[in-house]
Amino acid sequence: MKKSLCISLCVILLSVSSFAQKNKIKIETEYGNIILMLYDNTPLNTANMVKQANDHVYDSTLFHRVIPNFMIQGGDPESKNAIAGQMLGNGGLKYTIPAEINETAYHKRGALGVARDGNPQKAGSATQFYIVTGKVCTDAELDMVEKRIGYKYNAAQREAYKKAGGAPHLDGGYTVFGEVLEGMDVVDKISAEARDRNDRPSKDIRMTVTVMKHKRKKFLGIF
Helix, strand or coil: HHHHHHHHHHHHHHCCCCCCCCEEEEEEEEEEEEEECCCCCHHHHHHHHHHHHHHHHCCCHHHEEEEECCCCECCCCCHHHCCCCCCCCCCCCCEECCCCCCCCCCCECCEECCCCCCCCCCEECCCCCEEECCCCCCCCHHHHHHHHHHHCCCCCHHHHHHCCECHHHHHHCCCCEEEEEEHHHHHHHHHHHCEECCCCCCCCCCEEEECCCCCCCCCCCCC
């Protein structure tokens, strides 16, 4: 287990130096496509998602947990062949990704975060992720969150939560490593699906995840 963890993290660390800046991920679903930008200041989690997408780990997995006005979650490998009613959310690979929580990446509407269990290091799943739909917040609600997590939101962050919404109660506890560029209407459709008592959608909503090609700019120089 420890050897597998070390090898897996070494592979990710090696890929950190080689992944293109401003990686974009495309999630294809029956409702349409979701385009996400992965952040550069979360290199381990960004490189990990790029690797899993290139290895087709996500393909045919389900969005297995949807909660309106909160988020949609997917990426559990066990969901590929799950039977109806099967409880999902415990699957993954044999390692976790170190937390990369920072003050610039927060749980605004459209944020891409890493699912995790209750480990004290806040390390995230190697495969499971969520996209925030959230709800609009008031100043009073944000004041309460600030007291609880010991963080002061800046004016822009407050405005984002007050106008577009999000899930500020997750800030400081989970790594945010990207955001939706296109397709929030698709995310909203998925979040509105009928679900069972475990928040699994009544119908299977499968995904295919690919890394969008990065166009490199030509260097115009004189040698």
